[in-house]
Amino acid sequence: MGKKQNRKVFIASGVATILMLLAIYSISTYTGSARTDAGISVILIPKVIDEDNDFWGAITEGARLAAQEKNIDLAIMGTAAETDVNGQNRIIEEAIEKKPNAIVLAPSAYEETVPYARKIQEAGIKLVIIDSKLSENLGAAFVATDNVEGGRKMSEFVKDDIDENSVIGIVGHVKGTSTAAEREQGIREGLGKYESQIADVVFCDSSYSKAFQVTCDMIEEHPDMNIIFGMNEYSAVGAARAVKALGLEQQITMVGFDSSLEEVEMLEAGVFDAIVVQRPMNMGYLGVSMAYQISLSTEMPQDIDSGSVLITSDTIYTEENQKLLFPFRESN
Amino acid sequence: MLGKKKSSYFKSLQGKINLSLLLIVAIAVISFMLISLQQSKKVIRETSVEYTAQLLKMVNENIDSYIGNMENIAQIVTGDSDVSSYLFSEGTVDALFGTRVEQEFKTLMESRKDIYNIGIIGENHRYLINDKETVMNPYANLEGQEWYQMALAGGESLTSSHVQNVVQNEYPWVVTLSKGILGPKDSGKRGVLFVDLNYSSIRNLCENLNLGTKGYVFILDAQGNLIYHPKQQLIYSGFWEEEFDKVQEIKNGTVYSKDKQRMYTVTRSDVTGWSVVGVTDEKEMLASLEKIKVLYYLMAVALIGVAMMLSVTLMDVITKPLFNLRETMKRVENGELDVEIKEPDSADEIADLVQSFKRMLAEIRQLIDRNVREQREKRKSELNALQAQINPHFLYNTLDSIIWMAEDGNTKDVVLMTSSLARLLRRSISNKNEIVTLREEVEYTQSYLVIQKMRYKDKLEYAFDLDERVLGIEIVKLLIQPLVENSIYHGLKYKENGKGMLAVSVAKEQDDIIIRVMDNGVGMTEEQLEHIFDERVIDHKRNGVGVLNVHRRIQLHYGPEYGLSFESEKGVGTTATIRIPYRTLGEV
Incomplete structure (x- = not known):
């Protein structure tokens, strides 16, 4: 009489048991491991791909570490020369074709890269800008060294030695670039009331020989100059070569920015009194990490400081600093 | 309503067994699964730990061999007299020592590609690193370096990984092993040997x-x-x-x-x-455990599913006969004693139960049948006994009639009446045989009517209309005579004028025999007709023998569809009709 009904009840109980089992399964699975490693793909476009370039090598290494840590499918695409703006723009278009979840871009040009960066966003791909700014505020995140802070570190190092008689010179890299402007701003902020002691600001267009030349000219013009800031590797090394050539290592306190083997040698030799170095590995790591996070959620645009460190001749060989100054290379 | 149904399901045997089975299977499967998972996890972890430890051990052994090798080199170099001579000889060094030491370093470094630098440095800053051409970094600041200090103090040190800046323009990542070198006895001179292991290894x-x-x-x-x-x-x-x-x-x-x-x-x-x-x-x-987990859960689901299906089918096999039995019992409860009980296919306990029930039911049926039969027999014999009695008034009256006729010398009539009476009495007394042929019954009735005719003279006329074909049929005796008697005493006796007519007809109508007793007596009102079978109105003078008795006996013998019926009209007459089957009694 109620036989069919009975069977329905029984089957319902069985199905309930099975559903319960599945529920337990999914709960145990989801509490056991949040399944976020959902195959995020990221393309990193540095300014240059160059085995011998420590800065970009470290960025790539940091990016790889982040990719490994979060199971990101990371591809790196780039040009062979930092100045190949058109080449990078082409590569951006290629990267968009590959439809990654996110692109981490170190723009080669302040202006010319903008339309291509916009294309990335228009294609629905998340964009993270690293290292250098664009003329427009694009990208969901900007990971770079806080250059104002870096500049401030430079000037704060020499602050104790400054008095009314100090003559300060600044050798910048490219006039009008954001990094040059920001570092100069930082130096001025750090100097505080001695800001007026800055006698001259010259630019070398990121060339060692021009840096050498403009420094010699500047010293000739201000023979009493006793503090020189070099605002990137080219300007710092070029200026240091000039100071060394003029034999003024003792008279002039030099603070450089960025590092190279030559710069470290001159720091060890006492030509530089200090240098401020960036943390490119952090930049790569944070850039890819941000790309990953943004791909998983909609986060507000933000700026992230990847950090900088001031190193003197005494601190070259600290555990931490030697890692920054002497990136390990297989060729050593 | 659903809840009620559900609860009834959980109360049913099928429900209980099914759910218990499901519960047992679920508990068993789930515990098995959880234990297996736990075990798998343990095994995976142990395997992983073992594997990792194995790999790490290899790394360690390699490192030990690198360091051991460095120590060997240190041992060789520090024990070399040329090294001592080169470092500690007074004045300018004999170039020969330098060449020999250089040669030795070269040999050592060629044998071991993982060695980056081998160098000796005296406290007097006389040094030889790798070869004579290598220039020491003037800014090296050896005194600030721990490996140099410790070795100089006579000890031995192994650094962590670091950038070696001893050689000018070179900043390799190395691990440095250093060891002190002692000058000739009492010279107080000291030196340091260092071996740099390429960090990349x-x-x-x-x-x-x-x-x-x-x-x-x-x-x-x-x-x-x-x-x-x-x-x-x-x-x-x-x-x-x-x-x-x-x-x-x-x-x-x-x-x-x-x-x-x-x-x-x-x-x-x-x-x-x-x-x-x-x-x-x-x-x-x-x-990998995740995969195993998916597999286990799928298996658990499948097992429970299979168990459910099996349980449903098994339950059908087990409970279907039970269910049938219950249905049958319900019908029996409702009085259907002749239900058909299906034989179960199996030979299990339920089959036994069904068999027992079947036997029991048969017994009950038998008992009831016997009871009914016995009751009927009893009733029949009672009725027969009653019927067999000849009304004593009739007997007295007849005897009186005979006496009067004898007194009148009417011998012929006396003989006729006496012989008729004798025939009647003989029939009555031969009580044993309650089955007679219709012919015999008719003859009996005729004997009776002969007597009555002699008593009532012209007041009674009668006639028989008999179908010869059916007279051989055996019937229950004393069916017709009581009706005739009834007609005479209740119909004709009270008729005030005209002749009393009585007709008996026996005829076959389809499969039945119809016997009619008709009179033109006073008849009955409808009310009387309605109460004709009521026992209360039985005339006690006639000892209760009458139409009811006839009716009952017909029904007892032939079944309820047969019997006696009356038609009557007041002042016109009455017709009594007996309907019995056309068959010899005893045939079914």
Whole structure:
């Protein structure tokens, strides 16, 4: 009489048991491991791909570490020369074709890269800008060294030695670039009331020989100059070569920015009194990490400081600093 | 309503067994699954730990062999008299010593590609590193370096990984082993030997180790300094944390990070005191467990599904006969004693039960039948006994009639009447035989009517209309005579004028025999007709023998569809009709 009904009840109980089992399964699975490693793909476009370039090598290494840590499918695409703006723009278009979840871009040009960066966003791909700014505020995140802070570190190092008689010179890299402007701003902020002691600001267009030349000219013009800031590797090394050539290592306190083997040698030799170095590995790591996070959620645009460190001749060989100054290379 | 149904299901035997089975299977399957999973997890973890430890041991052995090799070199060099002579000879050094030492260094370095520098440095800053051409870095600041200081003090030191800046323009990553060199006795002169191991050999060991995509290896020296870590810079910047304290505490074995997501497998070398630590990602390690888990859960679901299906089918086999039995019992309860009981196919307990019930039911049926039969027999004999009695008034009256006729000398009539009476009495007394042929019954009735005719004279006329074909049929006796008697006493006797007519007809109508007794007596009102079978109105003078008795006996013998019926009209007459089947009694 109620036989069919009975069977329905029984089957319902069985199905309930099975559903319960599945529920337990999914709960145990989801509490056991949040399944976020959902195959995020990221393309990193540095300014240059160059085995011998420590800065970009470290960025790539940091990016790889982040990719490994979060199971990101990371591809790196780039040009062979930092100045190949058109080449990078082409590569951006290629990267968009590959439809990654996110692109981490170190723009080669302040202006010319903008339309291509916009294309990335228009294609629905998340964009993270690293290292250098664009003329427009694009990208969901900007990971770079806080250059104002870096500049401030430079000037704060020499602050104790400054008095009314100090003559300060600044050798910048490219006039009008954001990094040059920001570092100069930082130096001025750090100097505080001695800001007026800055006698001259010259630019070398990121060339060692021009840096050498403009420094010699500047010293000739201000023979009493006793503090020189070099605002990137080219300007710092070029200026240091000039100071060394003029034999003024003792008279002039030099603070450089960025590092190279030559710069470290001159720091060890006492030509530089200090240098401020960036943390490119952090930049790569944070850039890819941000790309990953943004791909998983909609986060507000933000700026992230990847950090900088001031190193003197005494601190070259600290555990931490030697890692920054002497990136390990297989060729050593 | 649903709840009610449900609860009734849970109360039913089928429900109980099915649900218990489901519960048992579910509990068994789930516990088996959980235990298996736990066990698998353990095995996977143990295997992983063992595998990792094996790899790390190899790394450690390699490092030990590198360091051992460096120590051998140190042993050879520090014991070399040429080295001592080169470092400590007074005045200018004989170029010969330098060449010999250089040659020795060359040989050593060619045999070991992992050695980056071999150098000796005297306290007097006389030095030889690799070869004579190599220039020492003027800014090297040896006194500020621990490996130099310790060796100079006569000890031996093994540095962590660091950038070696001793040679001008070269900044290689190395691990440095240093050892003091003593000058000739009492000279108080001291020197230092250092051997630089190319860091890439250690780094490669670690980088080439595969501990899964998220796993990696790091090395700590005896003091807890990092020798190698893939994320060293991130650690300094605070973007990556490693629980070095925990690792330092154990010499060999495994320890978990605070969040249980990373497992550290530590192997510490007795030679160097370095700890090679493998870091495995817990989730990654247990990734294969996820697959097993899916498999187990699917299996559990399938098993429970199969168990359910089996249980339903099994229950059909077990409970279907029970269910049938219950239905049958219900029908029996409702009085259907002649239900058909299906024989179960199996020979189990339920089959036994069904058999028992069947036997029981048969017994009941038999008992009831016997009871009915006995009751009927009893009733029949009672009725027969009553019927067999001849009304004494009739007897007296007849005898009186005979006396009067004898007194009148009417011998002929006396003979006729007496013989008729004798025939009647004989029939009545032959009580044993209650079955007679219709002919005999008719004859009996005729004898009776002869007597009555003689008594009532012209007041009674009668006639028989008999179908000869049916007279041979055997019937229950005394069916017709009581009706005739009834007609005479209740119909004709009270008729005031005209002749009383009585007609008896026996005819066959289809499969029945119809016997009619008609009179033109006073008849009955409808009310009388309605109460004709009521026992109360039975005339007690006639000892209750009458139409009711006839009717009952017909029904007892032939069944309820047969019997006696009356038609009557007041002042016109009455017709009594007997309907019995056309068959010899005893035939069914």
